[in-house]
Amino acid sequence: MVTLAEVAQHAGVSASTVSYVLSGKRSISLGTRERVERSIQELGYHPNAGARALASSKSNILALMMPLRTDMYLPVMMEIAVAVATTAREHGYDVLLLTGEEGTAAVRRVTRSGLADAMILMDVELEDERLPLLRESDQPAVLIGLPAETAGLTCVDLDFAATGALCAEHLAGLGHRDIAVIGEAPAVYERHTGFAERTLDGLRGTSRELGLRMLHRPCEGGYQAVSATLARIFDERPGTTGFVVQNESAVEPLLGLLRQQGRAVPEDVSVVAVCPDQVALQSSVRLTSVAIPAQEMGRQAVERVIAKLDGQGKDEVVLLAPELVQRASSGPAPT
Incomplete structure (x- = not known):
């Protein structure tokens, strides 16, 4: 050495x-x-x-708060974490990864101990209990996610409201009028997690504007849960011809169940997903999707927290524009 x-x-x-x-x-x-x-x-x-x-008097360490919850899709979170670590290393910083669900206790521990020079927070809720502590602290911080109130904060996220709107517009443009949203696990909505709530807001608002009838059903993911959710949807809305899926673990079970029921994709039913490109491209039917820009979110968060450490940063909200890519899973509504 x-x-x-x-x-x-x-x-x-x-x-x-x-x-x-x-x-x-x-x-x-x-x-x-x-x-x-x-x-x-x-x-x-x-x-x-x-x-x-x-x-x-500096640690040259960034703390990344990434609670590992069973109801979240781990590969996306890890992709963000890797991007954070890689970008931090380019700036001469190491990353302290905090994976527990400690909330305010973890924020206090980091800000009072000098363990890290700055913090990046993930899994942001609309009314996140960590935010008052961040606003009171002098320590620079950036959120990967968007709370309800962003004053005094720097946030980086995909524009999930625009993402939901894009999905609804796409299906409406293909002639679909009854659509169903297979969402994240119920606990994600119970916590009022920002990305899930904002996607729903975009879907609902655009559905109203375009005259779509929309159902939203949270789903744990996995074959049994998706089977029960799908049965409920068709029981309540037999004429459903368009699905939006924001739950990576529900994608393949949904496609398999539709095949078993004799519903062809996309001739009888169209499916649009909010998911990583890897999930969309490796599914049994290549999915029309809006990708999660995990690497870009991680990179932008680090760039902004480094700017704060250098005395050049400012409080701002950075929303990455969504892009919908049409593939084999969506087509004109059946006549």
Whole structure:
């Protein structure tokens, strides 16, 4: 492992000069700074995290709060987390991953202990109990998600309201008039999780505008749960010809059940999903879908929290525009 002394010898400066370059505590001439930075890069020097923190009063760590709940789709969350970690590393930061459902307790622990220089929060609810603590704290933070009230916060998210609207517009444009939404698990709506609630808002508003009749049924996912949900939908609305699925674990069971019932996709029933491209492309029928831009959400969150740490950030809401890609699962409504 390369030491600070070896960097100093390579750059032809004292060890204290290297330390000052790393900490920024003293003004160092541009030529000397560039020589030290070149030696650091060439030698592959990585300062010890503890020593670096003592020298600069910074940990160079970002805390990522990502509660791992059984009712959430883990691959998307992990894709966001990997993007956060990768982007953070590009800026010289490591990531402390907090996966428990501690809520306010975790926020207090991080902000009071100095464990991390900034926080990124996921699984954001409309009335998230963590937000008052963030607003009171001086520690920079960014949300991946959108609460009901965004004043004093920086948020990055897919525009889920526009996503719901796109799905309804697509089915309406194909002539469908009775549509059903197979949603996330009931607990997701009970928590008033932002992305699920906002997708519903977009679907409902656009359905009203376009004269669609819409049913929404939460679903645990898995074959038995989807079977019961599908039976209920056709019992209540036998003329349903369009489905919007916002539940990755319900996609394949739904397609299989429709086949068993003799309902061809898309000739008899159209299916549109809000899901990762991998799910849409690997399903038994290639799904018309709006993709979840997980990598971009993670990257943008880190860029904005780094800007805050550099004193250049501002409170803002960044909504990524959704894009619907039509594939084999959607077509004209049956006549």
